[in-house]
Amino acid sequence: MTDTDKKQLEKSFSGVAENYKGDNVDLHAICKKMRDESPVIEADFMSSLGVPNIAGYDSSRKTFSLFKYDDVMKVMRDAETFTSGFIAQGLGSFMDGLILTGMDGEQHKKMRSLLQPIFMPNVVNTWRTTKMDPIIRQEFLAPLVEQKKAELMDFGLHFPVRLIYSLIGFPDNEPEKIKQYAAWALDILAGPQVDPEKAKAARAAALKSSRDLYDAVRESVEHVRSDGQEGGDLIRRLIHATYEGRALDDHEIATFIRSLLPAAGETTTRTFGSLLVLLLERPELLEKVRNNRALVASAIDEAVRYEPVATFKVRQAARDVEIRGVPIPKGSMVQCIVISANRDEEIFDQADEFDIERKVRPSFGFGFGPHMCIGQFIAKMELNVALNAVLDLFPGLRFDPEQPKPQITGAQLRGPHSLPVIWD
Numbered sequence: 001m002t003d004t005d006k007k008q009l010e011k012s013f014s015g016v017a018e019n020y021k022g023d024n025v026d027l028h029a030i031c032k033k034m035r036d037e038s039p040v041i042e043a044d045f046m047s048s049l050g051v052p053n054i055a056g057y058d059s060s061r062k063t064f065s066l067f068k069y070d071d072v073m074k075v076m077r078d079a080e081t082f083t084s085g086f087i088a089q090g091l092g093s094f095m096d097g098l099i100l101t102g103m104d105g106e107q108h109k110k111m112r113s114l115l116q117p118i119f120m121p122n123v124v125n126t127w128r129t130t131k132m133d134p135i136i137r138q139e140f141l142a143p144l145v146e147q148k149k150a151e152l153m154d155f156g157l158h159f160p161v162r163l164i165y166s167l168i169g170f171p172d173n174e175p176e177k178i179k180q181y182a183a184w185a186l187d188i189l190a191g192p193q194v195d196p197e198k199a200k201a202a203r204a205a206a207l208k209s210s211r212d213l214y215d216a217v218r219e220s221v222e223h224v225r226s227d228g229q230e231g232g233d234l235i236r237r238l239i240h241a242t243y244e245g246r247a248l249d250d251h252e253i254a255t256f257i258r259s260l261l262p263a264a265g266e267t268t269t270r271t272f273g274s275l276l277v278l279l280l281e282r283p284e285l286l287e288k289v290r291n292n293r294a295l296v297a298s299a300i301d302e303a304v305r306y307e308p309v310a311t312f313k314v315r316q317a318a319r320d321v322e323i324r325g326v327p328i329p330k331g332s333m334v335q336c337i338v339i340s341a342n343r344d345e346e347i348f349d350q351a352d353e354f355d356i357e358r359k360v361r362p363s364f365g366f367g368f369g370p371h372m373c374i375g376q377f378i379a380k381m382e383l384n385v386a387l388n389a390v391l392d393l394f395p396g397l398r399f400d401p402e403q404p405k406p407q408i409t410g411a412q413l414r415g416p417h418s419l420p421v422i423w424d
Contacts, residue, residue, distance in 0.1 A: 009157065009158070009161070009179050009186070011183075012182075012186035013157055013269070014417075015186070016186050016189045017410065017413060017415075017417065019052060019189075019202075020051055020189075020410060020412040020413040021409065021410045021411060021412075021413075022050040022051040022412060023049045025049065025411070027311070027339060027411055027414075031067060031337060031339060031340035031343065032340075034340060035067045035340055035344060038067075039067045039068045039071065040065070040067075040068075040071065040324045040326040041064065041065050042062060042063070042064050042326070043063065043064075044063040044065070044333075045065035045312075046065075046311075046312050046337075046411065046412065049411045050411065051412045061331055061332060061333055062328075062329060062331075062332040062333070063332065063335060064323075064326065064328050064332055064333070064334050065337055066323065066334065066335065066336050067340040067341065068324075068344055069346065069347040070344075070346075070347075071323050071324065072313075072336040072337070072364060072368075073341075073362075075315055075336050076315075076336065076364065076368040076369040076371070077369040078369070079108070079369060079370040079371065080105075080318065081317065081319060081321060082315035082316065082317060082318070082334055083104045083315060084103070084104055084108075084315060084316070084371055085103065085104045085316070086314075086316050086333075087314075108370065108371075109370075110243060110244070110246070112374070113243045114248065115238075115241070115374060116374065117241070118234065118237045118241060119374050119375055120377065121377050123237070124377045124378050124381050125381070126232060127167055127232070127378075127381070128381055128385060130232070131163065131166055131167060132163055132381065132382060132385045133389070135159070135162055136163070136386055136389050137389050139162065140158070140159050141155070141389050141393050142393070144393075144394075145393055148423055148424070149400060149420070149422040151419065151420050151421075152273075152276060152390075152419040152420075153273055153417065153418050153419045156269045156272040156273050156276075156386075157269050159382070159386060160265040160379075161178065161179070161182040161265040162175075163382055164265060164268075164382075165178045165181065165182070167233060167378070168234045168257060169220065169231070169234055170220060181213060181217075181261070182265060183209075184209040184210070184212050184213040185209075185258075185261035185262045185265070186262065186265075186266065187205055187206055188206045189206075189262045189266065210258065213258050213261065214258050217257050217258050218251070220235060221239070221250045221254050222250055224239065225239055225250065234257070235253065238253045238256070238257075239253065266413065267309050267373075267379060268379045268382050269415070270309040270413060270414065270415030270416075271300075271303060271304060271365075271379070271383060271415070272383055273408075273415045273416040273419055274303055274306075274307040274309075275300060275383065275387065276387075276419055276421075277406050277408055277416050277419065278307065278354050280397070280399055282354065283398065285356070286397070289387075289391070290391045293391075295356055296387050297384060298356045298357065298360075299356045299387070300380055301356075301360075301363075302354060302355065302356045303354075304363060305342045305363035306343075306354050307414060307415070308338055308339055308342060308363070308365035309413055309414055309415060310338070310367075310412065311337065311338060311339040311411060311412050311414055312335055312336060312337050313336045313367060314334065314335050314336070315333075315334045315336065316332070316334065317329065317331065317332045317333075317334055318330065336364070338363075338364035338365070339414070341363075342363045342365065348361065366379075394421070394423035395423055395424045396423050397422075397423045398421065398422060399420070399421060399422075400420035400421055400422045403418070404420075406418055406419050406420070
């Protein structure tokens, strides 16, 4: 990867973080106050914090925000009452409206049923030793060992991109192209803007990046289909996938992969950063995980609960409903503040404690219900492999005392911006 490629990807990542950071507030304290005093409000809570709207819903519609676990669970489970189709006009508008998270009803069920088997643990596990572990250890971490120090957010930014594009089936020997594709994917996320003056230019840039990314993916899909070979990568699995006798055409495959890419690296990068910060803030816990790798998976799950990257989800009421006595008319937008629900004291004992051995309960970092993130098993496996490799190769890992201590920030797309560390 050239310096230009590296800078382009880092610039795109920083731009997305800046776009969604919102106001500099103590988000957890505000959410606790809302849970205690106003668990359901008629207001666009996230917009009030300066977070741009990726959903594309009409601002003239009523918006309600929910802060309690049970209410968020009710909404996320019931995809018939609380629908997602409006997302196709928001973020989905940068992807020709064909986005899994923006589908409802039978269309969503059929597409999800066709895609889901490819993303299940039995498939993802085959990638661990053949792709993930060698790439992370040999390409990224082994060259750092003798340096005894590193900015781990550099690793956190680049390894998920390298992995997901390899899993998709892009050639491993074209790193410049991969970084360009990744930068395009992040530019799509920067399309929605709060500032009206920036919105037009950002939308135009996002649409161009989306078209460029689609063309690149489509070319790869057509090439893979023409060679006729089966294989374990995502493109080949999608080509051969069927549900009720139906298969995907090249346009559908290219469009789905394009819709997967903006979040594929973004979420893993920020979760990795938050996970490491949370462990490094607790040296005894870090050593406990180092000595008992069975705790790695639960540490990842707890980090997703404690500091979710995506802090809220939005649905639309398909009929008149009532939540905690508050009438929510048909057509209203329902904003589920998952970062609040994940720390609901009525559900999680000592909810503000980072406890990797707590009683297992579902949280909402990867969503919940019919629209739960289809790539969650890939993300968790990438994180599992990365944390294990870091623990194996960097003994005595700790914050670099000569650098500012990392902070987990952001009203949306939450995580640290830097992670300087040293080791023995």
